[in-house]
Amino acid sequence: MFSYVLRRILAAIPLIFGVLTLTFFIIRLAPGDPASFFIQPGVSPKVAEQMREQYGLNDPLLVQYVKWLGNVLQGDFGRSFSRHRPVFEVILEAVPITLTLAVIGIAMEFIFGILLGVISAVKQGTLLDRSLTVGALVIYSMPEFWLSLMLIIVFSLKLGWFPASNLNSVGADSLDTFDYLLDRLHHLVLPIFVLSLGGTAGLARYVRGQMLEVIRQDYIRTARAKGLSERVVIFKHALRNALLPVVTILGASLPALFSGALFIEVIFAIPGMGRITVDAIFSRDYPLIIANTFISGTLIVLGNLLADVLYAVVDPRIKLN
């Protein structure tokens, strides 16, 4: 197992470098550069040129690449052009926020997804199952930004139950820790709801399929023949086996934990990784874009590896080789 993991990690290094190199060149093909931001009414026309010089953008592309490669090999991804701070400092500020959002979101996704999937499978063919199937499809195909805005209009504007944006209320710093956390949670309800809804619907369909397959197995018939209660049969015998492939989805969720939810973060004004990525792309902040690509690329590779390893751990029939 260890040598397998090591081999996979070693193979990932050139892959990630390839991705970073591609990103380096592709982002420079996009019209505009970070200095274009300084070409605007009221800003001295000389500034763009001075900034271009300072950012090293006047060097030939290959020279820029070699310099960049040298720095990256020493672990230096540079400073953000738009925020004038080391890129990892910018990212480290956003990661905890994105992580909170994603961990709660994924937890909700798994709890409700599995629960609804099991109900749907057990009640296969009933009105409940059909409604859940249709409901899941509708929710799954709803665009996140639209759903977010609808929820804001209903729960924030009309009912006034939940705040529409930001992480805390104005003046929340003066609250005690418990109230502060409650205020934070209160702000996170709508974004987390939107964030987990699509995943829940997808997972419920997946679990339902797995459950239906497992329920038809001989060992389930045996369990029922032994006179076990339906609850024990479903939750102890069937669900455990049905969940084996679901576990691997956890591995695939790893990149989402850090990369952030783009639309949701923009709409709900949450300063996480998604917003940083969008801002970086629009302001052509090359170092920040590359650092973000590095993080998500690494996580995708690690997530896939984790999924494979988990699969082997939970299912003894699979051998890593």
Added chain:
Amino acid sequence: MTVKTLFACLAALTLLATASCKKKDGGEQAQTNNPLATTLVLADRSDVDNFNPVISSTVPGGNAISMIYPSLLGGTFDTANGYLVYEPAVAKSWTIAPDFKSITYNLRGDVKWTDGTPLTSRDFKFSYELYGDPIIASARQDYLEDLVKLRGKDGKPTEQVDFDKAILAPNDTTLIFNFEKPLAKSVIEFKTSLTPVPKHVWEKVDRKEFRTHELNSNPTVSCGPFKFKEWKRQQEFTVVSNPDFNVPAPAKIPTVTMRVIPDYTVQLTQLKTGAIDVMDGIKPEDAIKIEKENPDIDIKIVKYRTYSYLMLSNIDCEAYQNGKQIKPHPLFGTKKTRLAIAMAIDRERILDGYYFGKYAEIMTSPISPAFKWAFNGDIKPYPYDMKRAKELLAEDGWKMGSDGILERNGKKFSFTLVISKGATASEYMSPIIQQSLKELGIDCKIETMEFNTFVEKGRKHALDASLNGLSIGLEIDLMPTFGSDLDKAAFNSAGYVNKRVDELNKLGQAKLTREEAAPYWKEFQKIFHDDVPFVPLFWGSRIVGFNKRVIGEKPDILSIYTDLDKWTLSTMPAHAELK
């Protein structure tokens, strides 16, 4: 277990919802305990870039800086005459030399930075040195371009400012600026009004580290009606009233928070729910609804700062891309064709449909009607006259082809009109323009482009036609938009070249009084009207919504936060106002 978790979550949600309702009810009566009662909540679509006046180059940054830094002169816009009038602030009085090449300021001696250090003329001199340092690359370095320069070996002025001679601070309260050439009084006042930073703090910082220094995000030493409290990046910044400020007094509202809310709809929702007090850039359709449905919100408009226009490239884009050759554009290269298009656009229809007849005015020239002394009121908008438009096109050699599309020398009159993504006014206008042009026999396709790409292509003269918007400065300068040197004129995307316009700009700027300069600006407007470098559309109004608890707001052409230090909130208990 799972069912239990489900119930626990539902219970938690209910609890949170109830908590919020409680808070809302309690907020109304417990004004004294609720921080919101004494906090003005502003909102912006993007975050502050930094809190340093030397390097900040964004609107949110500028707004924040004006709250916490002092200015040499105060300014109000005289709407009756249409110009900026300067008033004493840190400077008690000032005199301009008879040769109009020098200004001497007499500063108040009793103004202090928040750490107790006196604010002196040396802070201003030092700050100007920072503004002029190419390593720092300040966005406002062109304010210094007329100051006395270092001399080269040939005795001629170089590009570099001679700070020893250009800015003098002989004592704490005297500040003198010297210029290379005579300048108009208003220009001298404008160019010497850059915001200072504390010398005793910033002189210890290496210029190479200036842009990245921690003080840019944590301005602990300032001197304004407010002082900095906290910045949570990409979330909000908070300033509090500065009780020691005496130019003229501390801000009346104890706390101001500026929240970052990138999404327009969410910001509007927050304004309606009272979560924010001020929202800038409301769309006309929403303003109309608010005026009808939200009695708690005041809608105010600021006119004549931004305009929209239909850019029709005067020059052949392909020829310009290949070695910067200036050749007439094959479609829009002549005045007659551009004029025909101008006359084919039904502006009244757009004005009524998009702007509800009240949130914009039809534009005649790019000199703002707010500058009453320079505005040429004799020029009337191009009339909507399809018949005349068709005649003009025929006069210009365009003939109707068999497919209903005009052609000239075998070339079809067909082009792509590019609009920027998210520009709602352009999205509304473009199909109307397309329809009008179709009536003329012109085939116009519409393409939407990402904002950065749109700007870049416009600047590089790679677009044949586009719908653009531009915001104007408070001093007239034609060169960025109409200068013949296309490399320098960043906003002359039409590629308009007219040497007389360059000359007029020089002449207008060289005159020492507005009365002397006005004829040149008026002549330019006449030329603009005749040449149609682009098709002027509207002076759009900036629409701002204020929660009615805000008292004293008076948004003007300078800013929507004009006199923020004097605003109050009706929810503030009497003792909260700092006097």
